[in-house]
Structure formats: C-alpha cells, structure tokens
Amino acid sequence: MNERVSDTREQIVEGLRQIVPASVPVLGTTHIMRDLNLDSLAVMDFMLTLEDKFDIVISLDKIAEVETLDDLVAVVDQLRARKLKS
Amino acid sequence: MSILNKFAPLRQTYDQLRAVGQNPFEMVFDEMFSPTEGLHKGRRTILLGTNNYLGLTFDQECIDASVEVLKAQGTGTTGSRIANGSYSGHRRLETDLAQFFGRKHCMVFSTGYQANLGMLSTLAGKGDYLLLDSDSHASIYDGARLGHAEVVRFRHNDPDDLAKRLRRLSSEPGAKLVVVEGIYSMLGDAAPLKEMAAVKREAGAWMMVDEAHSLGVLGANGRGLAEEAGVEADVDFVVGTFSKSLGSVGGFCVSDIDGFDVLRVGCRPYMFTASLPPSVMTSTITALQRLQQSPELRTKLHANAHRLYNGLKDLGFKVGPQPNPIVSVALDDPMLAVAFWNRLLEGGVYLNLALPPATPSNLPLLRSSVSAAHTFEQIDRVVQLFETVGRQMGVLAALPPMRRSKPSPVAFPANVELEPVMALGAR
Numbered sequence: 001m002n003e004r005v006s007d008t009r010e011q012i013v014e015g016l017r018q019i020v021p022a023s024v025p026v027l028g029t030t031h032i033m034r035d036l037n038l039d040s041l042a043v044m045d046f047m048l049t050l051e052d053k054f055d056i057v058i059s060l061d062k063i064a065e066v067e068t069l070d071d072l073v074a075v076v077d078q079l080r081a082r083k084l085k086s
Numbered sequence: 087m088s089i090l091n092k093f094a095p096l097r098q099t100y101d102q103l104r105a106v107g108q109n110p111f112e113m114v115f116d117e118m119f120s121p122t123e124g125l126h127k128g129r130r131t132i133l134l135g136t137n138n139y140l141g142l143t144f145d146q147e148c149i150d151a152s153v154e155v156l157k158a159q160g161t162g163t164t165g166s167r168i169a170n171g172s173y174s175g176h177r178r179l180e181t182d183l184a185q186f187f188g189r190k191h192c193m194v195f196s197t198g199y200q201a202n203l204g205m206l207s208t209l210a211g212k213g214d215y216l217l218l219d220s221d222s223h224a225s226i227y228d229g230a231r232l233g234h235a236e237v238v239r240f241r242h243n244d245p246d247d248l249a250k251r252l253r254r255l256s257s258e259p260g261a262k263l264v265v266v267e268g269i270y271s272m273l274g275d276a277a278p279l280k281e282m283a284a285v286k287r288e289a290g291a292w293m294m295v296d297e298a299h300s301l302g303v304l305g306a307n308g309r310g311l312a313e314e315a316g317v318e319a320d321v322d323f324v325v326g327t328f329s330k331s332l333g334s335v336g337g338f339c340v341s342d343i344d345g346f347d348v349l350r351v352g353c354r355p356y357m358f359t360a361s362l363p364p365s366v367m368t369s370t371i372t373a374l375q376r377l378q379q380s381p382e383l384r385t386k387l388h389a390n391a392h393r394l395y396n397g398l399k400d401l402g403f404k405v406g407p408q409p410n411p412i413v414s415v416a417l418d419d420p421m422l423a424v425a426f427w428n429r430l431l432e433g434g435v436y437l438n439l440a441l442p443p444a445t446p447s448n449l450p451l452l453r454s455s456v457s458a459a460h461t462f463e464q465i466d467r468v469v470q471l472f473e474t475v476g477r478q479m480g481v482l483a484a485l486p487p488m489r490r491s492k493p494s495p496v497a498f499p500a501n502v503e504l505e506p507v508m509a510l511g512a513r
Contacts, residue, residue: 039442039443039448040443041442041443041448042443042448044220044239045220047239048220048239048240048241051251051254052250055254056254057236057238057251057254057255058238059215059236059237059238060230060231060236060237060238060239061236061237086257
C-alpha cells in the first residue's frame with residue numbers, strides 16, 4: 001500500500017510539474033488551487049490527465065473533496081485500490 | 087466581516103471592467119428597434135450577441151397571436167402546473183413540439199436552464215453516471231450538481247475519450263447518460279454526433295443532446311444536430327430552449343421513452359416553479375410554425391454566418407473551428423479583449439464578451455451570434471469595424487501606408503477612424 005501511495009504521489013507531482021513553474025514548491029500541504037495558482041477549470045483538466053495516467057474515473061464530487069496534494073493523493077490511491085480489487 | 091467577502095477577487099475583476107469603459111455585464115438598451123438593432127446610450131447599435139437566430143422576436147404573426155392570447159388569458163399563470171393546473175397552451179405547445187421532433191413525449195419548462203437542471207438531476211440518480219463534455223454549458227454542470235449521480239467529464243468533442251471513460255465504467259451497474267450539445271455556445275463548434283452516438287450505442291449508454299443553439303439552425307427541417315447527423319434514433323432525450331431561434335423564453339425535453347410522464351411528478355425544477363405565461367407559449371407555438379414554414383430563414387442565417395466567419399477569418403482573426411451562427415474571435419489577453427469590446431460598442435456594434443475561465447482554452451472571446459434578420463450590409467459593417475479596431479489595437483498587422491488614413495495608435499480614443507464605419511448607417 002505504502003509503495004503504491006509513494007508511486008501515486010510521484011506521478012501526480014510529475015504531472016503538476018508540467019503545468020506549474022519549477023520555482024513553485026509542491027508539497028503535501030500545498031493547496032492545489034490557491035498555492036499553485038490554478039483555476040477550477042485547470043484543476044478539472046488536470047484530473048482528466050490523472051484519470052488517463054492511472055486508468056481510473058475521478059468523479060466531480062471526488063474532485064470537490066480535494067484541497068491539498070495530500071487530499072488528491074488519498075483520493076487517487078483509493079480509486080487505484082478499488083480498481084485493483086475489481 | 088461581510089458575508090460577501092468571499093467574492094473579493096470577483097469584485098476586483100468587476101471593478102476593473104468598469105474602469106475600462108462600459109461594463110459588458112451591465113448593458114442596458116433603451117429601445118429595441120428590430121431583432122438586429124437597439125438603442126444604447128443614444129446610439130443606434132447593431133445587435134450581434136442575442137442568439138436571435140431566426141430573427142423571430144419581431145415577427146408579426148408571433149406578436150399578433152401572442153397579444154390576442156395575452157388579452158384573452160391574462161399576463162401570467164401565477165404558479166406551477168402541479169398546483170395551479172395547466173393551460174391549454176401548455177399541452178398544445180408540448181404536442182406541437184413532440185410532433186415536430188417526431189417523438190412521443192414532451193415536457194415544457196419555464197427556461198432552457200431549468201430544462202437542463204430538471205432533466206439531468208432527475209434522470210440520473212444515485213448510483214448512475216453522467217458523462218459530460220468538458221465544455222458543457224453551466225446549466226448542464228448545475229443540473230449535474232443538483233442530482234445525485236456521479237459526474238464524469240470527457241474531453242471536448244472527443245468520441246475516443248468518451249469511449250475510454252465508458253469502458254472504465256463498464257463494470258459499474260448504474261445507468262450511464264452521455265450529455266452533449268448540438269452547437270457549443272462559446273466557439274460555435276458542433277459535436278461529432280455520429281461518432282458519439284456510435285460510442286453510446288456500443289456501451290449501452292443513454293444519450294441526451296442539448297439543441298439550444300442548433301434548433302432551427304441545423305438539419306433539413308431545423309430539428310438540430312441529431313437530424314443533420316442522421317442519428318435521431320440514437321438520441322434518447324433532446325432538450326432545448328425557446329429563447330434563441332424561437333424568440334421567446336422557456337425550455338423543453340422530448341423523448342420516446344416509455345413512462346416519460348412520471349417525470350412530471352418527480353422533476354423538481356418542473357414542479358416547483360411558475361409555468362410559462364399563455365402569451366409566451368402562443369408566440370412560441372407560432373414561432374415553431376414559422377420555423378417549419380420558412381426554411382429560407384435558415385438559408386439566410388447560414389449565408390450571414392459564413393459571411394461573418396469568412397470575413398473575420400480572412401482578415402486574420404482567430405475564429406472557431408467551423409462556420410456556424412456563433413462566430414467567436416479569440417484574443418490573447420483579457421484586458422485587450424475588454425478594450426476591443428468597448429471599441430466595437432463605441433463603433434455601434436454589440437456582441438458578447440466571454441472571459442476565462444468560462445471559455446475554452448482559457449482565451450477571452452468576442453462572441454457573435456448571427457441572425458437571419460441581419461442584412462449583408464450590417465455584416466459587412468461589423469467586419470469593417472473589426473478590421474479598423476483590430477488594426478488600431480495591434481491585433482492585426484497595420485496596413486501599408488497607402489491604405490492607412492491615420493496612424494494606428496494602440497491608445498484610444500480613436501473615434502476619428504471609427505467615424506467612417508458608423509457613417510455607413512450604424513447610427
């Protein structure tokens with residue numbers, strides 16, 4: 001489980017790095033919209049790329065739960081675990 | 087601390103718009119002369135942002151029929167249909183729409199927004215899935231939020247992306263409802279509906295098409311994109327509005343699904359709102375007849391749309407992917423777009439300003455909607471004004487000195503150069 005979480009985080013950060021400047025720190029407590037200066041549309045479009053990266057479905061109500069990177073990692077990891085079970 | 091503090095960033099944007107000139111979201115027309123001309127601050131202004139596709143708001147038959155019913159049945163219904171009952175006009179309008187679309191059932195709503203709010207929130211329940219095009223209209227997103235279904239987005243106009251997402255949901259038991267629009271309101275691009283319908287069919291999903299901007303615009307009979315693409319049989323629900331090509335206000339859903347009428351007692355945005363006034367229904371019924379009797383309106387509409395689209399494209403403006411009655415010019419910077427929009431207004435042309443993040447690709451748009459009632463002279467005047475302002479603001483390359491009557495300052499006011507355009511008849 002821990003390995004997968006680590007992998008999830010790494011891949012999400014890698015994705016975020018493509019849309020935010022390198023000088024902006026991306027930490028677990030980073031608030032995705034406020035600290036990374038992303039608007040709601042940019043966040044939703046980023047979720048589309050994560051869905052493809054992990055072959056999962058992230059519904060809008062799940063996205064609404066996400067504020068920080070840690071939140072996002074938890075949501076994605078939960079969905080990846082669910083996919084493995086099914 | 088005010089309860090409105092959370093709107094501080096929005097307030098800042100709003101104030102910035104006011105500082106540049108006319109606030110595009112506070113436009114007031116003192117008079118309406120026709121479907122294509124109104125009076126703004128004493129200036130006769132071409133209306134190019136009203137979605138009045140067939141120009142029926144001043145149609146004499148619609149007005150006469152509406153006035154007659156207004157006098158006979160009064161100004162309003164003063165309540166909902168489940169509480170106050172239906173007028174004959176409600177049933178007649180529903181029957182006429184169902185017949186026009188070749189469907190068994192129709193429900194009429196008080197606005198197009200409410201039609202989406204009602205149908206999406208009611209059709210897809212807990213455990214079901216709504217698959218929305220990422221560029222969907224706000225009413226579709228809001229309808230999805232009001233309901234209890236899981237909401238999934240797919241990439242705009244991308245059937246393969248839709249197929250991928252449906253495949254990921256294939257083991258989930260709930261119903262899947264795919265929602266697309268006939269013509270998208272920002273760029274005027276149509277959905278690749280034939281391909282979307284094939285994906286939907288393959289996955290065993292349901293499909294709803296919002297024909298708000300395509301009713302009366304596309305299809306041999308004006309039934310919209312589903313008719314034009316030849317996939318009406320694959321579309322389970324068609325929603326639309328009366329406030330565009332039919333020139334009034336209201337919304338609808340038509341369908342062949344068995345048991346449709348149960349929605350009348352399960353759909354809250356239908357049940358708990360005042361129903362349409364009888365005069366509005368009558369003008370809509372008459373406009374629907376005009377739409378069917380006058381295909382030449384569609385021909386003129388498309389001729390106007392092509393003239394504007396090609397005129398702007400040939401000048402070098404960034405326009406949408408295909409010529410349709412919605413013609414949008416994308417600019418690079420929001421404040422440039424605001425200034426450009428103000429110059430157009432000062433030159434006697436009103437259109438819509440759409441700002442990010444409510445726009446595709448995060449670009450500000452100068453959005454036009456063409457009407458069958460526009461004359462070629464009006465369209466040409468608009469193109470000419472776009473050129474003048476575009477060159478003045480440096481959006482288009484400056485003309486060679488031979489063709490330039492004045493230097494092209496980016497700074498304004500530059501009414502000297504706008505005058506010749508207005509003198510052509512915009513006043």
